[in-house]
Amino acid sequence: MQYANEEKDLDAVTHDYLSAGYSVYWASPDDFSNDRFRIEEMVVAFDQQAETAFAASWADPPEIDPPEEYLERFVNSEPLTFTDPNPDCNHTWKYGGSDLHDRDFCNHCRLERWKDTAVEAYIYDKSTIKTSSDLADRTAQAAFEQREKEKKKEDHQHVWEPRGENRYRCRCGARLKEHKGEEIISNDPFEDFSEMTTTDPQYCDHIWEREDGCMRCISCGLEDPL
Structure with missing residues (x-):
């Protein structure tokens, strides 16, 4: 008492x-x-x-915020926080973030966290967050590099998806622009076409799974090296 x-x-x-x-x-x-x-x-x-x-027999210890000074014990503590830095994301946590097997990562924003048993709280690494534009750029770049590596199979048939007025995009990353009655196709998602623009190079809402040396999207198969 x-x-x-x-x-x-x-x-x-x-x-x-x-x-x-x-x-x-x-x-x-x-x-x-x-x-x-x-x-x-x-x-x-x-x-x-x-x-x-x-009563110790039925009451759970109340949740308390760990002291922020605790994070200073880490070598690179600046991006670390006890508070979720991306609360607007509907996190779906998977085990095995980054190259550390004791971390979780979010399938959507790639935010990583781990449970610190000393303070019984999650520590978030906000430097691992990938914005939508980050993911889109990485997706397009990886798709382009994959095409260059495989030299594109000759029997590939584009499946065009609308990306704005007279603008289309294939799942392989290629773009098509209808201009003055002609179809202009670019196989490079980053090529500067004065008459061709896209609103969003991302074509897959990636769901990442960890594999040896990379993260792989289970929807489209895209690999993202660690």
């Missing part, structure tokens, strides 16, 4: 005691008479599981 004065961090103290197996009751001035502690008030609080009573 402790007195809940204003200088105490109630959540932190409660967390520490419950984690060590001790029940906690926070007393207020109403729990005291002139000459004694009114123990019956404490008994009622535990029976009713009041906000001031925490």
